[in-house]
Amino acid sequence: MLKGMTRLVSRVHKNCVIFILEQCRGSCTYGCLPWKRETSWLDPGRFSHLGTQAPQCPVAHLDNQVPTERTRAISRTLENDPAKHGEQHVGQHYNISIQELKTVFPHGLPPRFVMQVKTFNEACLMVRKPALELLHYLKNTNFAHPAVRYVLYGEKGTGKTLSLCHIIHFCAKQDWLILHIPDAHLWVKNCRDLLQSTYNKQRFDQPLEASIWLKNFKTANERFLSQIKVQDKYVWNKRESTEKGSPLAEVVEQGIMRVRNATDAVGIVLKELKRQSSLGVFRLLVAVDGVNALWGRTTLKREDKSPITPEELALIYNLRKMVKNDWQGGAIVLTVSQTGSLFKPRKAYLPQELLGKEGFDTLDPFIPILVSNYNPKEFEGCIQYYLENNWLQHEKAHTEEGKKELLFLSNRNPGLLERLCAYL
Amino acid sequence: MRGDGWGEGSPNRAFIMFRLLQGKVLFFTSLSLDYFHLKHSACAKQSLLLEYTVKILKLCGLTQVRWSRYGPEYQDPQIDKEYYRKPLAQLTEEETYERELRKTQVIKAAPATKTSSVFEDPVISKFTNMMMKGGNKILARSLMTQTLEAVKRKQFEKYHAASAEEQATVERNPYTIFHQALKNCEPVIGLVPILKGGHFYQVPVPLAERRRRFLAMKWMITECREKKPRRMLMPEKLSQELLEAFCNRGPVIKRKHDMHKMAEANRALAHYRWW
Numbered sequence: 001m002l003k004g005m006t007r008l009v010s011r012v013h014k015n016c017v018i019f020i021l022e023q024c025r026g027s028c029t030y031g032c033l034p035w036k037r038e039t040s041w042l043d044p045g046r047f048s049h050l051g052t053q054a055p056q057c058p059v060a061h062l063d064n065q066v067p068t069e070r071t072r073a074i075s076r077t078l079e080n081d082p083a084k085h086g087e088q089h090v091g092q093h094y095n096i097s098i099q100e101l102k103t104v105f106p107h108g109l110p111p112r113f114v115m116q117v118k119t120f121n122e123a124c125l126m127v128r129k130p131a132l133e134l135l136h137y138l139k140n141t142n143f144a145h146p147a148v149r150y151v152l153y154g155e156k157g158t159g160k161t162l163s164l165c166h167i168i169h170f171c172a173k174q175d176w177l178i179l180h181i182p183d184a185h186l187w188v189k190n191c192r193d194l195l196q197s198t199y200n201k202q203r204f205d206q207p208l209e210a211s212i213w214l215k216n217f218k219t220a221n222e223r224f225l226s227q228i229k230v231q232d233k234y235v236w237n238k239r240e241s242t243e244k245g246s247p248l249a250e251v252v253e254q255g256i257m258r259v260r261n262a263t264d265a266v267g268i269v270l271k272e273l274k275r276q277s278s279l280g281v282f283r284l285l286v287a288v289d290g291v292n293a294l295w296g297r298t299t300l301k302r303e304d305k306s307p308i309t310p311e312e313l314a315l316i317y318n319l320r321k322m323v324k325n326d327w328q329g330g331a332i333v334l335t336v337s338q339t340g341s342l343f344k345p346r347k348a349y350l351p352q353e354l355l356g357k358e359g360f361d362t363l364d365p366f367i368p369i370l371v372s373n374y375n376p377k378e379f380e381g382c383i384q385y386y387l388e389n390n391w392l393q394h395e396k397a398h399t400e401e402g403k404k405e406l407l408f409l410s411n412r413n414p415g416l417l418e419r420l421c422a423y424l
Numbered sequence: 425m426r427g428d429g430w431g432e433g434s435p436n437r438a439f440i441m442f443r444l445l446q447g448k449v450l451f452f453t454s455l456s457l458d459y460f461h462l463k464h465s466a467c468a469k470q471s472l473l474l475e476y477t478v479k480i481l482k483l484c485g486l487t488q489v490r491w492s493r494y495g496p497e498y499q500d501p502q503i504d505k506e507y508y509r510k511p512l513a514q515l516t517e518e519e520t521y522e523r524e525l526r527k528t529q530v531i532k533a534a535p536a537t538k539t540s541s542v543f544e545d546p547v548i549s550k551f552t553n554m555m556m557k558g559g560n561k562i563l564a565r566s567l568m569t570q571t572l573e574a575v576k577r578k579q580f581e582k583y584h585a586a587s588a589e590e591q592a593t594v595e596r597n598p599y600t601i602f603h604q605a606l607k608n609c610e611p612v613i614g615l616v617p618i619l620k621g622g623h624f625y626q627v628p629v630p631l632a633e634r635r636r637r638f639l640a641m642k643w644m645i646t647e648c649r650e651k652k653p654r655r656m657l658m659p660e661k662l663s664q665e666l667l668e669a670f671c672n673r674g675p676v677i678k679r680k681h682d683m684h685k686m687a688e689a690n691r692a693l694a695h696y697r698w699w
Contacts, residue, residue: 119580393576393597396542405542423569423576423598424543 073377075384076124082135082170085127091381093124096169104172106216108182108289110161112418120389128159128378130371131166137367138170138331143283146325149332149363151291154371155349157415160335161289163371167333168287176283176330177224179273179322181213184293185340187315191300194308199264203314204300210262210315214255217269224282225249230272236261248272267318274322277329284330286322290341291334294320295359297343323363334363374412382414386421394424494532501534502526547603547637554641555658567658572598574663595670605669609640609676613687618696627696628687643676644669651675 077092079085085094096104101123109117117123134150141148152160168178181187187209195205218225228248235241236258242250248269255265277284288294294316300308310316323332336354338344344354351368352360374382383403386392396402406424410417502508515523537549548568556564575598583594595601614635615626631639644665652661668674 115577119577121584390596394543394599399542401542423572 073380073384075381075388077127082166082173083139085132085135087132089127090129090132091126091375091378093126093381093385096123096125098123100169102219103222104169104178104220105165106219107213108161108168108180108287109165112415113162116418120391124385125162125166125169126159126378126381126385127166128163128371130159130369131163133369134163134167134333135170138167141331143280143329146328147284147286147330147332149323149325149334149366151351151363151366151368152333152335152371153349153351153354153368155373155413156337156339157413158371158373159414160337160371164287164289164333164335168285171283171285172220174283176285177273177277178220178285178287179217179270180220180285180287180289181319182216182289183340184288184290184316184319185337185342187313188293188296188298188300188310189342194300195260197263197314198261199267200314203312203317204308205260205263205314207259207262210266211256211259214252214262214265214269218249218252218256225252228272228276228281230268231275234264234268236264263314266315270318270322274327278327280329282329284327286330286332287334288319288323288332289335290337291323291363292336292341292344292354292356292359294323295356295362296341299342320362325365334366374414374417376412379407379412379417382417392421392424397421397424497530498532499526499529501531503534503538503540505540545599547606548599550637551602551606551641551645555645567662570659571662571666572602574659575601575666578663578667601670602666605666606637606640606644608672609643609669609680610636611639611680611683612636613684614639615683615687615690616697618693620696625693625696626686626690627693628690629697640676640680643679647676647679 073091075091075093077089077094079089080094080096082094098117098121101109101117130152134152137148137150152163154160168180172178187206191206191209193207195207197203197205226247226249229245230242230248230251231244233241233244234251236254240254240258242254251265251268251272255262255269273284276282294310296310298308298310298313300313302308311320323334325332336349336351338346338348338354341354348354351363351366355363383392383406387398392398392402394402397406402424406417406420410420510519512520537553538544552561552564552568555567576596579594579596579598579601583591583596586594611631613628614631616629617624618627644662648658648661648665652658665674665676669676
């Protein structure tokens with residue numbers, strides 16, 4: 001019936017047996033049927049199976065060397081002291097040793113950066129313009145004047161937290177006392193155990209968060225805790241008290257040991273540091289990431305399901321006193337971020353939008369510093385850094401096409417670029 | 425566009441899948457309908473051919489399951505960027521002819537999942553689609569990327585922990601690991617139930633290339649979904665399984681070997697196969 005058709009050819013192609021009765025394209029041609037090969041779209045042979053290693057790029061040995069003979073960007077600098085970073089280091093990564101990382105940053109690094117440090121076995125931070133600007137201001141602070149507030153703001157993933165970490169590293173190297181709250185948003189949400197504060201019945205204690213913070217504070221500032229003496233007597237309960245003149249380390253120990261008193265210990269530490277930094281014994285850096293949490297809303301509720309405002313939390317109440325500029329002898333560096341914030345729209349990134357009226361008025365004379373996406377030089381530097389660490393394993397990622405595509409997909413946003421390169 | 429009663433998609437070159445009502449033997453058949461000596465116009469011919477095809481199939485107890493809406497005149501879209509970047513001066517005669525011809529032809533719409541990205545990989549896309557549940561491609565794709573990242577990080581850890589000689593053997597490219605792992609999981613021979621004398625016998629049968637790829641991916645996904653501890657996430661489990669399959673160990677490879685052993689055990693029944 002089907003004339004000339006049905007050439008039942010069992011084509012045993014290697015191990016497959018398929019009946020393919022195929023017609024040729026176009027109209028009736030009865031000649032030899034062009035046997036179409038099995039579709040090769042899934043043929044993995046398209047991609048080479050040899051893991052190509054990225055070309056090892058020579059590390060720049062001289063910072064002043066102008067790469068005239070090389071068209072590749074320099075991604076690293078040997079200048080590991082943040083105090084000496086300048087315009088010429090923009091776009092380059094400097095190394096922080098792992099021991100320093102453990103002491104200076106027991107908390108506060110973004111989680112993806114921590115993963116990167118673990119994977120590469122090294123901690124490299126990029127030198128960028130906003131951080132350099134802030135460093136310049138900090139180097140020229142007048143410690144007799146009240147503490148100046150700097151606010152780092154920018155869109156999501158642009159590098160506010162890591163710029164803050166750069167500043168903290170600089171201050172730690174300059175022997176300042178670092179008061180670093182890694183993420184204020186964590187203190188206003190997801191708190192399982194809220195206790196009524198013993199000091200003030202209206203407020204609430206957060207023992208867990210406070211004790212964790214105290215532990216990390218102790219690790220970061222060991223050497224200061226024995227030097228600073230408490231100027232008041234503090235009674236914890238019927239049996240325990242801290243005498244006037246005892247080192248601050250005792251208060252911190254008390255907070256870590258007795259978790260119920262941890263929040264009060266934090267309050268005492270903040271009060272003492274604020275009082276004593278004006279005396280000029282040490283320089284204080286107050287670094288808060290996500291400071292817009294202090295004036296927003298919380299998701300915490302009382303037993304009768306009524307919402308708690310941030311000022312009813314003892315930690316937040318005391319922290320608000322720290323970011324007021326009524327003390328001397330240091331600086332306050334803050335970050336506003338939408339990630340982790342509560343009841344704020346996703347696209348909001350300006351300080352006015354995120355802080356709200358109350359927060360903006362409290363912080364009012366502050367210096368805003370915009371952190372934006374990478375410029376082309378920084379982008380090249382970042383890609384170069386990943387190539388040097390063999391992080392970009394995909395063959396096409398080494399080519400110009402691949403780089404153009406990464407540029408397009410990430411729009412030079414540091415966070416997005418990091419996530420893209422993670423799986424390539 | 426030829427608007428005939430059937431719409432523009434009469435399957436002239438139709439890959440028709442049909443099932444025998446009694447068993448589950450699947451045949452792929454493409455009926456060549458151009459061999460009909462019909463002096464009708466093309467569209468009427470198509471519709472008539474389709475009617476005949478359907479009637480023949482129904483006679484044999486076979487029902488059409490999957491067909492394409494595109495007619496035979498529709499060409500596949502050319503997605504490769506390099507094809508279009510070639511300067512016109514460098515084209516050979518055949519290529520220039522082909523380009524001119526394409527200007528007159530109708531082209532199918534490119535599917536949304538096929539991009540001209542340099543990082544696109546059809547195996548990865550297929551695997552992502554198979555992992556997808558309820559059309560949630562965003563979730564499936566994010567799981568896939570997290571898996572690749574997990575594989576990469578594990579291999580980097582291994583690389584840094586290894587000595588200088590071993591470092592050359594550690595493979596860090598997640599894509600090569602993925603491809604090699606799936607290749608290692610592909611069975612060579614499969615079993616097919618064949619009805620003979622009122623009983624179904626599991627007959628060893630050589631498998632098609634695409635069936636092997638499908639089985640490897642299917643086994644991998646099933647293994648990762650069912651046999652993981654309760655709180656373990658899919659990327660972690662999948663990266664673990666991929667790395668084991670890459671080294672030719674692990675439960676998916678075991679399943680492949682079990683399949684081979686059963687086929688070997690049933691080799692006496694190989695005569696039941698008639699194709």
